[in-house]
Amino acid sequence: MAISQGATFCAVTFLITVFGVLGSARFEPCIAAYAAGSLMLGGYAILISLATGYGHLGVVAALTILVKAAAIPFILIRVVRRLGTATEGHLQIGAAVSLIIGAILTVIGYAVSGRFAPGLGSFYHSGLAAGISATLIGMAFVAMRRQALMQLLGLLICENGTLMIGLAIAPDLPLIVEFGVILDVIVAVVIFAGLALSIHEVYDTTDTARLSNLRG
Amino acid sequence: MILTLIAIPILMALLNLGRWNLGLRRIILTIGALLMLALSAALAVRVDHQGAVTAMNGSLRVDALSAILLLTVNGAAAAAFPYSGGYLEELSVRQAIAPREIRRFSILLPLFALMTTLVPLLNNLGLVWGAMEAATLAAVFLVAFYRTEEALEAAWKFLIITSIGSLIGLVGTLVFFSAAATIAGPETYAGWTALLSLAPRLSPGAITFGFTLVAIGYGTKAGVTPMHTWMPDAYSRAPSPVCALLSGSELSCAMYIIFRYVPIAERCVGHVFLFHLLGGIGLATLLVAALFVVAQREYKRLLAYSSMEHTALMLLGVAFGGPLGLFGAIWQLMTHAFIKSAMFFGAGNILLRYGTTDMEAVKGVLSRMPVTGTLWLICTAAIVGAPPFALFGSDLSIFGSAFTHGHRVIGALTVLLLAVIYIALFYWVVRMVYGEPAPMPEDGVASRDAGVWSVAPMLCLAVLALALGLVLPGGLRHLLEASASLMR
DSSP states (O other), rough: HHHHHHHHHHHEEEEEEEEEEHHOSHHHHHHHHHHHHHHHHHHHHHHHHHHOOOOHHHHHHHHHHIIIIIIHHHHHHEEEEEEGGGGGOOOOSHHHHHHHHHHHHHHHHHHHHHHHHHHHHHHHHHHHHHHHHHHHHHHHHHHHOOOOHHHHHHHHHHHHHHHHHHHHHHOOHHHHHHHHHHHHHHHHHHHHHHHHHHHHHHHSBBBGOOOOOOOO | OHHHHHHHHHHHHHHSSSSOHHHHHHHHHHHHHHHHHHHHHHHHHHHHSSSSEEETTEEEEOOHHHHHHHHHHHHHHHHHHHHHHHHHHHHHHHHHHOOHHHHHHHHHHHHHHHHHHHHBBBBBBHHHHHHHHHHHOOOOHHHHHTOOOHHHHHHHHHHHHHHHHHHHHHHHHHHHHHHHTTOOOOTTTTSSHHHHHGGGGGGGGHHHHHHHHHHHHHHHHHTTTTTTTHHHHHHSOHHHHHHHHHIIIIIHHHHHHHHHHHHHHHHHHHHHHHHHHHHHHHHHHHHHHHHHHHHHHHHHHHHHHHHHHHHHHHHHHHHHHHHHHHHHHHHHHHHHHHHHHHHHHHHHHHHHHHHOOBBBGOOHHHHHHHHHHHHHHHHHHTTOTTTSSHHHHHHHHHHHHHTTTTOOOOHHHHHHHHHHHHHHHHHHHHHHHHOOOOOOOOOOOSSSSSOOHHHHHHHHHHHHHHHHHOOOHHHHHHHHHHHHHHOO
């Protein structure tokens, strides 16, 4: 019972951190919220591991916390510092509208989670619903923000949501797959960061609205 | 043999870590790529004779369908790697490229080839996802090679859109995993073969949902509408050998993964669902490709929309189904990779001489660059599926399947849209190839036709497209038929 409540707590808190990213215009609080969300994802993995007895989920949790709650936020903060003040987030779609869109997507996430994997126990359902909502919000976030780093954060949220879905519906996924996914993510972040810095060098901004030379 | 195949690109990347000159790098890349192609061919022969070959306790597995993809990606690489050497050499004559850039390019190229080789080899749908994603990541800096505003924009779009696509694909993969997990233990369902045997017992609701996500997710990397927007940008701004690899290898890998999921979905939920989903996506993609080919002004973007058209045809082949449709789809996958690579080589040679991708500004290619111009014209005939080239056979199989299965309206619509695309493609290419060339500065570089390294790969692929159209070797036909039956 306690584990089940803990899992729900982690899933809900995870979703709240996603809203934290959604509602902020500044990079550093966004990155902090992402790190907190990753921590909750790690916590969820530990609880699933305890409930199912799958030892490898402990490794997944450790990797998640190490990579997503520590390494990636560290890299991102360094990139932000290097870019300086020129990259302060300016919201094209205001915080209030973003949050409303997030709320709508959350409702959709909870509604479709039943169809996703029919017959799932209530224990996993909270994670599945939060995961789907986060994935959808992440995608919307990429579309709503123009700053290169914000778009990257959107993708990372999306990816966290996907991992949450994975933990909920396929907790016995072989470790090597999870390992591969996490490795891909860290490589992706390094590449993204490198590209964002290059864009900044060439354009003197990371506002992707400036990236509009290619059409049709 | 499988492990050697994996070791070669790693070795190539390691060798290129050294601070060599371009000539040596070119030799390393060429020998490595040819070795990979030879090993793939040897593996294909073995699969043809004795069935699936496995390594590492079945984690790596080559059957007929994976053998076809191995031949495809390594065939495209065996042409693109030597071409890259020639391209970089000609490029460095025209503009300054830092040795650092060339070094990075020649390290990333074999890493990309490693990933596209792992996709057909891996027998685990999760790891296949990882390899596909890693191939994309390796390609990002190749797309951004020129570091201009437009190249960076194209690379950013490529990264963002295909990453979203691959996350959608990952969720789809997870749904398949979870559907299998509910009826079998964790160790048994990770591989394609195990999943296929479980297929009839999987939850139809979950598989319908999962396959839709897989088709859209992996389809993003193959340019299906509406996730295609990265494709013309990346293809127009990346160096031409990279375009050839994206269109020849990455697109083929993405289609291969969808092909792998097809029989699982078909055995679980039946063909009608596949027909509606893939037929719908295919037709929409074909329509968008037709609209943009007609309205196009840049030749590299033109080729990107042509790649979309071939993706659409492969999906339609699967949607129409039957031995004929599936055979056509797989045959299309292979031949398109070869011919489109050759088209991009030609486009690269033209771009280096004319310095523009604007079709209105390029005239008289044939008189300024007789060899490239002739080959480009031949390749255009091949890419539009004119007889006797190989794509004629695959197009015909797909149309045949449409009409034998009674899909007359969709079949007729497909033929009509293809006709529009082919006429427009030919119109543009003929306009570029013939006509009076604008006077160019006679600096000794701009006036010459491309060198041997830039022309020979094109020639080989054009000859291959012709030869395979005239005679389909028995072994290859057998492999293609075996692949088609693996998809049912």
